Amino acid sequence: MRFVISLFFIIFSQSIQAQNFVPIDTSNVTYRKNLKTLYSKRVSDQSQIFQKQITNPKVRKEVGSIYKEVTDGFKETIDKGYFVEDSLYRNELDKILKNLKNNNPDYASLKTTQILLSYGTAPNAYAIGNDIVVVYIPLLKKIRNQYELAYIISHEIAHNILKHSYNGMIANASLKQSEDLIKKTKELKKQKYNRAGESITLYKNLIYGSSKNKRKLEQEADSLGFILFKNAYKDYQYEVVKTLELLEIVDKETDSLSVEDYVSLFETEQLPFKKEWIVNGELESYKYDTTPKFWTIDSLKTHPDCKIRAEFIKTNFEVQENKLQEASEEFKTIQFASKYNDVLGLYVIEEYGKSLYETLLLLKWEPENQFLRNLVSENLLKIQSAQKSYTLDRHLDRLNPRNSDSYNTFLYFIRELRRKEMDELINLYKA
Structure with a gap:
């Protein structure tokens, strides 16, 4: 490894x-x-x-x-x-x-x-x-x-x-x-x-x-x-x-993948984009769990x-209001590097689904970035391997009401891909 x-x-x-x-x-x-x-x-x-x-x-x-x-x-x-x-x-x-x-x-x-x-x-x-x-x-x-x-x-x-x-x-x-x-x-x-x-x-x-x-x-x-x-x-x-x-609000998602993004990222001459990959009755009818619990969410928060x-x-502490300070150049460099080290890190710790999703969010803005393109291919290979070994759930989340709509759509999309379709997409991004 x-x-x-x-x-x-x-x-x-x-x-x-x-x-x-x-x-x-x-x-x-x-x-x-x-x-x-x-x-x-x-x-x-x-x-x-x-x-x-x-x-x-x-x-x-x-x-x-x-x-x-x-x-x-x-x-x-x-x-x-x-x-x-x-x-x-x-x-x-x-x-x-x-x-x-x-x-x-x-x-x-x-x-x-x-x-x-x-x-x-x-x-x-x-x-x-x-x-x-x-x-x-x-x-x-x-x-x-x-x-x-x-x-x-x-x-x-x-x-x-x-x-x-x-x-x-x-x-x-x-x-x-x-x-x-x-x-x-x-x-x-x-x-x-x-x-x-x-x-x-x-x-x-x-x-x-x-x-x-x-x-x-x-x-x-x-x-x-x-x-x-x-x-x-x-x-x-x-x-x-x-x-x-x-x-x-730090864990709130600030970007998403649209239908247009999927078409742009995944459509090829050999593999026309299929709308049912991301728009399907099963996904549209996906319901949150509304079963009453014997506790309330607010009562169980570990952080106020x-x-x-x-x-x-x-x-x-009688803190006086002030404007937000601008980041130093050193910290700006860390912010920039962390965008890419984050998606690489998710790959390293075998969170292939999350790594792929976050990589796609970056790739839609930087379509020629070879680092990101390589990472898409590597994550797809790992997901395909997990499918073959019946270990997919270790590396790819299931749909969950706590996820954003965009992330749930992505999870549905990946699980809907057939083997030939996955091969085509891997080759699309392979260096």
Whole structure:
């Protein structure tokens, strides 16, 4: 697999050097090895802290089990090549971290904080504990300047400083071992009538309680994150408000594929475009799941409304309004590169459907871009291979009411293509 990716990198580098963009080298085995060694050491150290900190043996065992599951999953993403290193991104991330360290000397954990760059499917960032913050490349093409990135990193560092992930594991383990919960569960088993209704009520209380607590944690991270940011970027406090307002809509799709786009991208002399590929009774009658649930969507949000969070910061820290700052030239370069590294990254992590869709959205504006054309062909080949091996659902989403209409249409289109039609399209884009 790594040989294939290395060869893939060489081909794509040659195809886009003239456009002043060189993709991230996905074959950096040394970086992944060193990262895994560092992470394993920090996991071991934290496991020893849990052993000393948690006195209840049952809770301690449960925390150990949860922690192992989380950290094993993280190590697996390292092995799969999710985390990458590139000087263009590293320079900006290090600059932000250095500024935060120098201006927040009271927070010792900043000295050991690591910011990782990751491929991913969503514009996101997260704190995993162990003084590690992860920034997804899709986020970097969505945010508008280096200050927004700095606040997002500050917010995630705050989660680590406040030990939210560790405290959450302990709270979850303690709840599972709670005598009151065990007693209520046993009582439910003895009931002859309305057992389902009572169990739903119990579950609702657990879910709502957890969600309320998560909202509180987000507010804590927003507040401490603001302080960290303010200390490092005193004259740019209003960027925090702007960042939170942007996060309200950051995952909204801003482009789509029209019928005309499909005709332009896929019609050939040998393969005239068929309207039924994207307009069909099955797709038109596709209905959202309107079945009533025993919880409400708003009650289960793990993040409170970002507009409310923005107003909280603005009011409680008396932030004065200001205009959005223009991005530096360095950050503009990162934004540009992230458009292409994002679609390449989706391919590397085997999200072939998402990679193909996002590539097509770029290709409609840059029809002669050889990098994008190559990527269309490579994704189609992988999707065709998955069809043959009956593993398509691992690499291509199914229609879902949470998807945009454009993305659902695309998914329907790909699944409707016959083998000969797929071959024709692969040859169309093959270099």
